[in-house]
Amino acid sequence: xxxxxxxxxxxxxxxxxxxxxxxxVPDISRDLSIDTASxxxxxxxxxxxxxxxxxxxxxxGDGFGKSRIIxxxxxxxALCLAASAAAPTFDMLAFARLVGGAxxxxxxxxxxxxxxxxxxxxERQIALSRVLTAIIAGNLAGLIGxxxxxxxxxxxxxxxxxxxxxxxxxxVTVWGLKPPTPARPVVRARGEFFDGYRAVFANPRSIVCxxxxxxxxxxxxxxxPYVAAxxxxxxxxxxxxxxxxxxxxxxxxxxxTFMVRLMLGRLGLYNLIMSGGIISGLGLAMLSLGTSWxxxxxxxxIVGVGFYMIHNSLQTQATELAPRxxxxxxxxxxxxxxxxxxxxxxxxxFGLANAGTLWTMVTAGSLMGLLGVVTAWGLKSRAASxxxxxxxxxxx
Numbered sequence: 001x002x003x004x005x006x007x008x009x010x011x012x013x014x015x016x017x018x019x020x021x022x023x024x025v026p027d028i029s030r031d032l033s034i035d036t037a038s039x040x041x042x043x044x045x046x047x048x049x050x051x052x053x054x055x056x057x058x059x060x061g062d063g064f065g066k067s068r069i070i071x072x073x074x075x076x077x078a079l080c081l082a083a084s085a086a087a088p089t090f091d092m093l094a095f096a097r098l099v100g101g102a103x104x105x106x107x108x109x110x111x112x113x114x115x116x117x118x119x120x121x122x123e124r125q126i127a128l129s130r131v132l133t134a135i136i137a138g139n140l141a142g143l144i145g146x147x148x149x150x151x152x153x154x155x156x157x158x159x160x161x162x163x164x165x166x167x168x169x170x171x172v173t174v175w176g177l178k179p180p181t182p183a184r185p186v187v188r189a190r191g192e193f194f195d196g197y198r199a200v201f202a203n204p205r206s207i208v209c210x211x212x213x214x215x216x217x218x219x220x221x222x223x224x225p226y227v228a229a230x231x232x233x234x235x236x237x238x239x240x241x242x243x244x245x246x247x248x249x250x251x252x253x254x255x256x257t258f259m260v261r262l263m264l265g266r267l268g269l270y271n272l273i274m275s276g277g278i279i280s281g282l283g284l285a286m287l288s289l290g291t292s293w294x295x296x297x298x299x300x301x302i303v304g305v306g307f308y309m310i311h312n313s314l315q316t317q318a319t320e321l322a323p324r325x326x327x328x329x330x331x332x333x334x335x336x337x338x339x340x341x342x343x344x345x346x347x348x349x350f351g352l353a354n355a356g357t358l359w360t361m362v363t364a365g366s367l368m369g370l371l372g373v374v375t376a377w378g379l380k381s382r383a384a385s386x387x388x389x390x391x392x393x394x395x396x
Contacts, residue, residue, distance in 0.1 A: 003118055004127065006176040007111040008134030010070055013162075013169040014107035015138025016145075017077055017100060018046060020162050021084075022224045023147035023243040024155040026232060031155065032090045037349060040225035044342045045094050046101035047217075051338035053105040055197065058113075058331020062196055066110040066117075066327055067177045073106030074173055078166035085160035101338075108135065109334040113327040116319035125316040129260045132312055136253035136304075141165075144250075147228075147243020196325025200332050203321045208378035209314050213333060214340040215371050219364050220280070220307055222344020223287075226352065231293060241293040248297035252304020260312065269313055270376040276309025277372015285365030288358045310372055317379065 021028065021042050029039045061069045080100030087093035111131060119127040142162070149158035200206055228242035237245070256263075263272055283302030289295075318333035319326055351360035 002176060003114065004130050006173060007114060007131050009169040009172045010074055010177075011108050011111050011131055012134040012138040012141070013074065013077060013166045014104045015135040016142040016162055016165065017081060017104055017138075018050075019139050019142030019224070019246075020081070020146050020159055021097075021155070022142070023144075023228055023246055024150040024158065025225055025228050027150050027155045028093070032093070034090045036229050038090070040229070040345050040349065042094065042097050043221075043225045043345050045097040046104075047221075047338045047342035047344075049098050049102035050105040051335045051342055053102040054109065054331040054335035054338070055328075057106040058109065058325075058328040059196060061106070061110045061113060061327035061331070062325055066114050067173075069106045070110050070177065071170065071174055073103045074166060074170040076100070076103035077107070078163050078170060081159055081163035081166055085156045085163060105331075105334065105338070109330040110327055112315060112319060113330045116323070116326045116330070121316075121320055124319060125264065125312065126261060128316055128319070129257045129312055132308070132315075133254065133257045136250045136257070136308075139253070140247050140250035144243040144247035147240050147246075151240045196322060196328030197332060199322035199325050200329045204382045205317060205379060206321050206329075206332070208375060208382065209317050209321070209333060210336040212371060212375040212378075213311070213314055214336040215367065216307065216311060217337045217340020217342075218344040218347050219284070219340075219367050219371075220303070220344075221341040222346075222348040223284075223364070225345050226348055230352075230357065231296075234290060236290075236296075237293040245293050245297045245300055248300030249304040249307070252301040252306075253308045255301070255305050256308035256312070263309065270380050273310045273313050273379070274372045274376040276306045276311075276313070277375065278306070278369045279309065280304075280306025281365040281367070281369030281372070282306075283365070284368055285362050288361035288365075290357060306368070306372075310375065314375070 021039075025036060025039045025042075028034070028042075029036045032039075057069060057073075077100050080096045080103065083096040084093055084100070087096055112128060115127050115131060116124060146155070146158040146162075149161060224246060227246055231237040231242055231245070267275060280303045283299050283304075283306060286299045286302070287296060315330075315333065318330050321329040321332075348360065351363065355363075
């Protein structure tokens with residue numbers, strides 16, 4: 001089906017734009033004469049507006065067309081990446097990341113909602129995992145690609161290259177992604193934009209899904225901006241090595257997408273979620289050892305496999321919280337993911353400064369393991385609850 005590769009192109013760009021600056025924090029710090037901790041906050045500058053824009057973008061997607069919002073968002077992301085590459089000051093760079101983050105919020109959640117519209121629940125997690133492959137590839141391009149290009153040509157060239165890729169994805173999406181025919185008429189009564197969110201939060205599973213992805217965002221992605229600095233501090237590597245280490249997370253995601261059908265068949269939804277939390281938690285805890293960068297890359301592979309086991313399962317659940325308002329449901333899910341990502345660098349910055357690497361990583365690993373167990377129990381205990389908006393119970 002042509003829908004999946006077209007959505008994959010736009011999701012690749014959104015994912016790449018999220019991670020494009022993570023491995024080059026020290027390079028930006030030196031170029032703009034800003035301390036590393038401040039530059040690491042660029043991850044939050046992207047994630048906060050991404051999260052806060054979700055309620056509006058989800059409602060707009062339900063009301064005016066998901067494909068239309070995706071195209072507009074891609075254009076803005078491409079322009080903001082170009083502006084980031086040319087930014088003469090840290091303030092200008094931060095502003096470009098703020099605007100780009102808000103726009104990027106209109107891509108992946110609405111793409112997932114389109115997949116939810118096109119595939120029945122029993123096939124949806126597999127279909128979503130195909131798009132997820134492109135998202136992971138975008139992460140990989142942003143992490144390892146930015147590290148390698150920046151090491152040779154500087155962070156500005158790597159960011160400008162990302163802008164070119166975003167424009168290419170925009171052309172593909174404008175050409176290939178068409179609205180449903182006949183298009184659904186846009187008729188909105190006053191206050192109806194928020195009816196979708198009422199339906200989503202009326203579903204008893206929503207509190208479990210959204211709480212879980214909020215914690216994931218903090219514990220998993222809050223660490224990323226500090227990897228390069230931690231490697232440099234102990235003389236274990238630089239920008240290239242940081243990109244390679246972080247790419248282990250994406251490789252773990254690829255492993256998951258290749259094995260998802262087998263995992264679902266053998267484990268089922270709830271055991272998949274529980275196992276994912278425990279596996280990612282073990283990987284995080286092992287990062288406390290402060291070993292060589294190849295060993296840390298292997299640990300990030302473990303973290304990536306476990307993370308996507310739990311996260312892709314929650315993504316699938318989000319598409320069925322309120323099927324009539326699917327874009328609103330996925331947007332709410334994404335809001336909490338990126339709200340967690342926005343707070344993550346703050347939490348890790350505090351932990352690393354006050355408790356040190358050992359206890360910070362052990363605590364993070366313990367939280368992920370506990371999260372897997374609690375999330376599986378919470379969803380299972382609500383499996384028989386009635387679902388608003390015509391949703392079917394979760395099936396695997």
